[in-house]
Amino acid sequence: MTAITNNIVNQQPDGSVILTAPVMIPGVPDCDFSRGEPPLTVEQIRYFEKTYHDYRLNDDEHKFELTGETIGNPVESFILDKDTNFTLLNGSKKSYPLGTWMLSSRITDPEAVQTALNGGYTGYSPTVKNREVADRLISALKSELLTYQEFMGACKSHSIEGLIKDVVDPVVLSVSLTKKPCQHHSKFCKHNISGDNMSEDSKIKTKVLAALGMTEEAEVSALKSQVDDLEDTMDEKFEALEGKFDSSLKSMQDSFEETLTKALKEVGSSKSKNEEEEEEEEEEGETTTSNEGGEKPPEEEEEEEEEEGETTPPKKKSKGASKSRPLHNNTDPQEKEDINTYKAMGRRPDGTAKTI
Numbered sequence: 001m002t003a004i005t006n007n008i009v010n011q012q013p014d015g016s017v018i019l020t021a022p023v024m025i026p027g028v029p030d031c032d033f034s035r036g037e038p039p040l041t042v043e044q045i046r047y048f049e050k051t052y053h054d055y056r057l058n059d060d061e062h063k064f065e066l067t068g069e070t071i072g073n074p075v076e077s078f079i080l081d082k083d084t085n086f087t088l089l090n091g092s093k094k095s096y097p098l099g100t101w102m103l104s105s106r107i108t109d110p111e112a113v114q115t116a117l118n119g120g121y122t123g124y125s126p127t128v129k130n131r132e133v134a135d136r137l138i139s140a141l142k143s144e145l146l147t148y149q150e151f152m153g154a155c156k157s158h159s160i161e162g163l164i165k166d167v168v169d170p171v172v173l174s175v176s177l178t179k180k181p182c183q184h185h186s187k188f189c190k191h192n193i194s195g196d197n198m199s200e201d202s203k204i205k206t207k208v209l210a211a212l213g214m215t216e217e218a219e220v221s222a223l224k225s226q227v228d229d230l231e232d233t234m235d236e237k238f239e240a241l242e243g244k245f246d247s248s249l250k251s252m253q254d255s256f257e258e259t260l261t262k263a264l265k266e267v268g269s270s271k272s273k274n275e276e277e278e279e280e281e282e283e284e285g286e287t288t289t290s291n292e293g294g295e296k297p298p299e300e301e302e303e304e305e306e307e308e309g310e311t312t313p314p315k316k317k318s319k320g321a322s323k324s325r326p327l328h329n330n331t332d333p334q335e336k337e338d339i340n341t342y343k344a345m346g347r348r349p350d351g352t353a354k355t356i
Helices: 042-052 110-117 131-142 148-156 204-211 216-287 298-311 341-345
Strands: 017-024 058-060 072-079 084-087 093-096 101-107 123-130 170-178
Touching: 017 042, 017 110, 017 123, 017 170, 042 072, 042 101, 042 123, 042 170, 058 072, 101 110, 101 170, 110 170, 123 131, 131 170
Parallel strands: 058 170
Antiparallel strands: 017 101, 072 101, 084 093, 123 170
């Protein structure tokens, strides 16, 4: 597996790692929901967070009862006072609701640290016990008179509880780092440790700082110095980026102006050329007054047709063949024979009637 080096699995200079994740989430079913375990309420979670202050144990995969060994200690425990977004290991965002119990722990066991860096842990899982049983286990662990076998006997001297709802006078004895949390939404996430989010009655962080010989004021001062250095670095990076941006913008602006000017010139040239062609066509239309091949204009042809119509009477159209007898018996067309008018009228050439 690839080692994780980020601000979620936060490795410290001394080799330890600090991990933050929800321990209990209100209104969300856990892995025992199908067996009858109801989701926890905000009030129940506040109660369990308080009981944990008496034990403050971190173990690996709920093995404390078997080995009596711990792998680290809590450094901050608090209840969310509003819905809050966190960044998970895979980079996605997750919102945890008001009343969620959040815990940050420092893991010091070398094997557990390596497991965390390799991604072997994904979240937290609480170990809930009867208060009397939990106290007896702690007493056995602290007694120098007990051997390991006697400690194991003390652990086996009580029955192992099943569901949280069935435990009488329950307390959270330890919070385990695990690969598969029973509360499926319990995932390690990014969180800057700050006393502003800690419960009012939580004194864990103060005790840890005192043990390290530090005060909260000294820690705040150190953090402020780191923030100031980070701000200076970011300002320098922003100024460099701003210069690059201005240069790129100026180059883009010059390129755009050059392209626009060239396009406008091409449009103007094309327009002038079209206007010259239109003017030439108009001049050719004005100078051309006759058709090619010597043909007369239509106006002159119409005037000549009108003059011919005035001098030449129009021919009457034949409406059909005449029903009267022909003036002669000649069957040939009349145009081929001269008609004898006197004969046809029964007169002599002097105009007198012809004697029968």
